[in-house]
Amino acid sequence: MAKPEIAAEGRQQARTRLPGLWQALPWAVIVAAFIAVPAAGSAYAVQLATDILVASALAYGWNLISGFTGYLSFGQVAFYGIGAYATALLVSNTPVPWYAAVCIGGLLATLLAVILGPILLRVRGILFALGMLGLGRILMVLFSDWDYAGGGNGMTLQAVLDPTAIYIGAGLLAAASFAINLWFARSGFGLDAMGIREDEAAAAAVGVPTTRVKVIAFALSAVLAGLAGGLVAWNRSYIDPPSMFDPTIDLQTVVFVLFGGMGTVWGPFIGALILTIAGEQLLVALPNLELALYGLLVIVIVRALPGGLVSLANRWGWLMRPIVLAPRQLPAGEPPPPRAAPGRLGSAEPPAPVLAVDGLGVRFGGLVAVDGVSFAIAPGETIAIIGANGAGKTTLFNAITGFVPASGGEIRLHGRPVTRLPSHRRAQLGMARTFQIPRLMRPMTVWENVLAAARHGGQAHRAVAHAVWVVRTVGLAEMWLVPVGRLTPGQQRLLEFARVLALNPDLVLLDEVMAGMTKDEQEDVRAVIRRLGGYGVGAVAMVEHVIPAIADLADRMVVLDFGRKIAEDTPDRVLHDPEVIRAYLGEPPP
Amino acid sequence: MLLALQLLCDGVLLGGTYVLIAQSLNLIFGVMGVVNLAHGSFIVLAGLFTVWFAAHAAINPLLAIPIAFVVLFGVGALLQPVLLEPLMGLGAQQAELLSLMLTFGLDYVLIELGLQVFGSSYVSLPYLQSTWSVAGLTISKSLLVGSAFAAALALLLSFWLNHTGFGKTLLAASQSEVGAVSIGINVRLVRLVAFAIGVGLAGAAGVLLILVEPMAAETADDFTILGFVLIALGGLGDYRGVAIASVLLGIAQSAVGFAIGGDAESVLPFVLLILFMALWPQRFRRAA
Structure with a gap:
């Protein structure tokens, strides 16, 4: 709901409705306005325009980590304040020119994000949100206590103020922040980030290096906030901890992006533009009610229009999100070149198994979910893993693919140990799964x-x-x-x-793909599974309850009972094994 | 030695006043799974109200406890169906994202309300300012009373949850919504009552906290973070764990405050939060 509404025909609509010149029109307007403000406007207009541009940069920065990547940050002020203080300290104590000082401030903010990102970005939702809120608080207290930076009294900068230069700097910053957002919306990297937003585990299952993507998005959002803070410090020529680490700056940023449209390219700018101007007017009419008005606006937008103004525009086919890297038309497909089977050519040794599981164990606290399970899948083989509910089948899959850590044993893919690799690495190495x-x-x-x-x-x-x-x-x-x-x-x-x-992939793990399907649908899926080998898949493992539907697909069956392997043989023999029957049906009556 | 005992005693009593912050939020977040970033602003509004109440009514300020509870219970009962309940059908991740933003907005509306009605300065309550001396230890009366009341209310909440029909119903609904609906539990009503009671108890916690430390409208988020940190350390929905965490945090704060200073004492919860994220991030996941 917070995501923009995306019409399937988006790309085509955008093309037919806004060809050539029309697409350039908003750009022409923006550039003309940017030039006109200092040329024709008053000092007040230049300051207002600077405020809008800085607010856009903050909004675009927040949009990267929260809109595209799905991690709600309520502590962008941490980076903003770092940028501001770095700029102020450099300008006051060194001969560094202000624009270089601002850039160094941005880099320091990025550094903080890169160091803290891997910690803060582990759990999304409330924990990340609070962590960022707390980070802003910690820094505010630190800077209040740091006498060299003026402590609680703040710092006054000996600024040689040139509003036009600051305005141009803000313009460059806003343009860069827009470009980064555009890149997120249209690139494969942005697709990775959006995949994390939608379902982080599923993204890892298709090989997205989730931590790296999140930290990069976080660092980019931090550099924009840091640069914005530096510009504001120079512009105001006075800073103190309460104003530079002011949590209401985050409130403002959240409101701007929500109002315009989260996770969209134009939303943050539209929100910053409209609300900065409206805010100026409203504050004159209703002084001191800024917090309540913004807070109320957040509530109203979340309840009434979570996609923001851009989602409204989308209803008329405007400002549609382009489909990432989609060709104009779907070309004819070309199959991938056949892979060289590792270990098979020019080697006298028998081929290594595609997957070898050796004594694998998984524990949840005191519960042993998988207990010393070993089996191997040879190239070209399909095996089925069966067992009663709670036998540990899905947990076994999760351990093989790296979604739960193994407490013992080893997993090898083509002879290569992968037991300690994160799930996205296993996916990249050729292990694919369904859920x-x-x-x-x-x-x-x-x-x-x-x-x-x-x-x-x-x-x-x-x-x-x-x-x-x-x-x-x-x-x-x-x-x-x-x-x-x-x-x-x-x-x-x-x-x-x-x-x-x-x-x-080389190895495909299918987790109950036929559950709840009709006979006809099962037939379709069975046909797909039969064809997998022809698509270059080396081996298949299936967890399944619908035994008849897989008995003729599987070369072998592995039977689990309470986490242990109790049988492994051809389907025919396994299904007549008295111990397997007992595991499924219980003891026969005496 | 006496100093260590004194710090320990102060810490236990300070932690005692935290118990109710943590348990009221634990009911809303730990048990019902609703993220509430506005929790601290309910606490602060109640605290500021108590100072106003004590100044204008010539009766015992502790009578503000039932008033704050009832009023905020009503506020919670009005807000939950309008703001939060409609987000419940959206899937866990989406519901959390939207309620985070929504309560973030609500937080500022309430803070502004506090600023407009009670002003922006720090206030404290001139009540029970004296101390007792017991075996060489100095015990602040306000800390003792605040701590005792908070612990009693937290125990009452725990008893209500575990030993009354409605409390058990609430715990059942938090375990499995589908299961609860299928045995005829009105899950919407349960969520409304749980939120309202949580907010009401936040009010009671605010009244008790103003006895022991000064508050300003802007400090609202500090209490929100404090509450979440305590739940994180103690375990979601784990009442005993959270009570222990509250006392331990109180002791840690009193020790850090003595050894380093007041600022370090006040940022300790935030530092602990980030340390917690570094060390046990998985612990904060709600059991599915």
Whole structure:
């Protein structure tokens, strides 16, 4: 709901409605206004325009981490204040010119973000939000106690004020912040960030290096806030801790982005423009009610129009989000080149198993969910893992793919130990999985869901071409620009397979893909599983309850009971094994 | 030695006053899973109200406890269905994101309300300012009374949750909404009552806190963070753990305050929060 509404036809609409000149029109207006303000306007107008530009930069910075990446930051002031203080200290104590001081301030803010990011960005939601709120508080207290920086009295800068120069600096900053947001909206990197926003675990499952992407987004948001703080410090020529670490700056930033549209390219600028001007007027009419008005506005927007003004514009086909890296039309697909089977050519040794699990254990506190399970899957094999509810099948999958840590044992992919690798690395190395309930980026298109995976798998160097081939191969070409939320459950299942193929994996792990399906749907899925080998997949492991539907697909079956392997054999023999029957049906009556 | 005992005693009593902040938020967040960034502003509004009440009514300021509880219970009961309940059907992640932003906005509306009605300066309550001397230890009466009342109310809440029909219903609904609905529990009503009681108890906590430390409208977020830190350390929905965490934080603050200074004492919760995120981030996940 907070995400922009994305119409499936977005790209085409944008093209037909705004060709050539029309697309350039808003730019012409903005550039003309930017030049006209200092040329024709009063000093007040220049200051107002500077305020708008600085507010946009803050808003765009917040949009990167909170709008695109989904981590709500209520502490951008930490970076803003660092930028301001660094600028003030440098200008006062060194011969560094103000613009260089501002840039150094931005770099220091980035440094703080890079150091703290890996800690703060571990858990999204309330914990990150509070961590940032607390960071702002800690810095405010630190600077109040730091006498060299003026302590609680603040610092006065010996500024040689040149409003036009500051205005141009603010203009450059706002333009750069816009460009970074544009890059987020249209690039594969931005797609990674949006994947994290929609479902972080699913993003990791398709190989997105989640920590790196989050820290980069955080650092970029910090540099924009730091530069904004530096500019404001120079502009005001007086700073103190309460004004530079003022939490209401965050409130303002949140309001601006929400009002314009979170996670959109134009939203932050539209929000900053309208609300800065309206704010000036309102504050004259209603002095001292700023906090309440902004707070109320946040509440109203979240309840009434969570997509902001941009989502309104989208209803008329304006300001549509372009589909990331989508070709103009879906070209004919080309299959990936066949992979060289590792260890097979020119070697007398038997091929290493695709997957070897050796004594794998998983514990949750005192509960042993998987207990010393060992098995291997040879190239070309399909195995099924069965067992009663709670036998540990999904936990076994989660441990193999790195979603839960193994407490013992080893996992090797093509002989390479992967037990300690994060899940995105395992995906990049050729391990693809599905989830019991499809976990897709629902507001985004089929194309983007496939491309997000293609960018990190074995065909990452030709991701777009590979994604085209996958979309065509699984039969989703008709709806490649349709948002996932509009697909039928069967189509969503198909898209999960598409995402698996997009990784160009060696090993595919399917978690109950046939649960709750009709016989016909099961047949479709069975056909896809049979074809996996032809698409370059080396081996398949399935967890399944629908035994009849997999008995003829599997070469072997592994049976789990209370976390232990109790049988491993051909389906025919396993299904007649008395111990397996007992595990499923219980003891026969005496 | 006596100094250490004195610090320990101060810390335990300070922590005692935190218990109610933590438990009231624990009911809203730990048990019901609603993120409430405005929690601290309810506390501060109640604290500022108490000072006004004590100045204008010639009766015992502790009578502000039931008043603050009832008024804020009503406020919570009005706000929850209008603001938070509609977000419940959106899926856990989306609901959390939107309620975070929504209560962030609400926080500032309430802070502004506090500023407009009670002013922006720090205020404190001139009540029970004397101390007792027991075996060489100095015990502040206000700390003792605040701590005792907070602990009693927290115990009452815990008893209500675990030993009354409605409390058990509430715990059941927090375990599984689908399960609760299917056995005929009115989950909407349960969520409304839980939020209202949580906010009401935040009011009671505010009345008790103003006995022991000065407050200003702008300090609202400090109490919000304090509450979340205590829940994080003690464990979500874990009443005993949170009570222990409150007392431990009180002791740590009194020791840090003595060894380093007041500013270090006041930022300690924030530092602990970031340390906590570095060390045990998974602990804060709500059990599914």
